[in-house]
Amino acid sequence: MYTPENTARLLPDVAIHAQPHFAGALDWVGMDGIEVPVRFDAGDGDVQRASARVGAFVNLHRPDKRGIHMSRLYLLVEQALSTQTLSAVMLHQLLRGFLDSHKDLSDRACLSIRFEHLVRRPALRSGNSGWRAYPVCIEASLTGDDFLIEFGTEVVYSSTCPASAALSRQLIQDQFAKDFDAAASLDHAAVLAWLGSERGIVATPHAQRSIARLRIRPTAGAGFDLIGLIDRVEGSLGTPVQTAVKREDEQAFALANGSNLMFCEDAARRIQRVLDADDRLGDFHIRVEHQESLHPHDAVAYASKGIVGGYSGDRC
Template sequence: MPPKQWSTCVARGETHPEAGNRHHPGTTGDRESPLPDVAVHAHSHPGGVLDWVGMNGIEMPVHFDAGNGDLQRASARVGLFVDLAQPDRRGIHMSRLYLLADEYLAVRPLDAALLESLLCALLVSQRGLAQRARTSLCFDLLVRRAALRSGHAGWRAYPVSIDARLDSDGFHLELGTEVTYSSTCPASAALSRQLIQQQFAHDFDATQPLEHAAVLAWLGTERGIVATPHAQRSVARLAVRFAEAAPLNLISLIDRVEHALGTPVQTAVKREDEQAFARANGANPMFCEDAARRIQRVLDDDDTIVDFHVRLEHQESLHPHDAVAQVSKSMSGKVQRDRCSASELAGGA
């Protein structure tokens, strides 16, 4: 481990399990003897430095305040990894990773400072073996959402992913989530309006005066809305990096993105809510390119966000494939469809 990084972890007061914690006393006849630990010994196989070694999919409770003061307890899937920087060593102290995750994550509120402390502790626990540490967490955040008109409310579950790393360049944290919304196709809306115009021209003689009551009645029939634009459920997958010491205010981020998009999906819906949603869609047609630029503007205007990457999917009702747009500030890589998958580790390393 680089001396600077090691001293930083020690200065934070991080501790590690005793060096012999894997060697519990055992009994052989009347004598106690240490349990064997083949992982810590040198090996004769061709050696090499390993990018990441650890545990993934650990089931762990976490406590997270997303910015509204509500400290929620969630069931998370946790990954813990360090590099194996010593090519002659067969393996790391794997169980120490799990015990440290339990110590840090199961009872303490989750924030950037806690994760940096956890990563320091992981490195200290692998002293002489590792120079970098990484953790990933995936869980759902429940948020109460009000209906558009009726006064009812319901729950939305927003997926949350956190990826934190500690290396010679310092501490890095990436926060991810998804916003689901409705997108009405502007081209389809224009084509539908043209068909309605044509139907109107067919049903009303241009040489005859129009009667208000007749037109009003016609607009309330199926002939008055002979075509409707297609809309689809759409998803914006966001990954952001906050400025140092900025709180992980996830709800504020979601609120601003949903406001920019204009048509987030709803929870409790009565007829007046559905009508309001139809009005919002009619006034808000957008291509995936439009949606990407709206989110880009919102994130660029936020001084607490130093970097971001967004991937949008308009899951077409016209086509069997999706329309996709991506926008970023400077972050490289991709926002994966499932950030909790095991393959994410290799993709983001």
């Protein structure tokens, strides 16, 4: 007879039964897209709470076992991430918990966490400010005592093509030659008025929204200095996208674009230089993407720190 006291022993667990005809070790087994809140300090001491999607996995090295205990992974993730601020120490402990809960099944564990972090960014001139949501991806793995952690984000900026700028300047010169007789003396007021007219800017260089995708392996104890990383990268590029924009901000942005002409190769090298100078970054990988307005395909460049055993530049 069924009673509340014997409910647990009546629940079947088919996962514990081996299926010899399907035997085989598995690289990773687990769950992806777990919905859970996370607490994150981006380096400014302000711990924000965000909605995250989490992947939690262990390997299954026992070919005679049918499956893992997914509920154990879920409960460990939920308990840790919803109550503790993200840190390397906490993630190491969480992955160790994955393995301790699967002692007879697994010897490797990994975790991925994806969310957005809001950062207030100032306008260029007006004194206003607005919010930017930067995507954050944190990945960690544990194999024996070998713990690896990395995090990534994206910086969106504007890039103006140097070749297009040179071609535009040539057309402006041609228009000037048509409108002003080389043999006549130039009238300052007339030239100034011409420069402020549409004839004085008959061609404009093409610019496009561009994205720098970054993957970072911080040194031990460095933490997740997301805001510091963003500041350095945006500072090296000079033209990050803006939030609150008045006319004086838009004009300053136009000036910055004209002063920061860059191919995707230039952008990748600028970022590489500032990241290479940061001793808190053990390794990094950069993917720069200029979403061209001239043609339907993108211009792309990659760069890395170039250390032995680090991110490889051999393949994209």
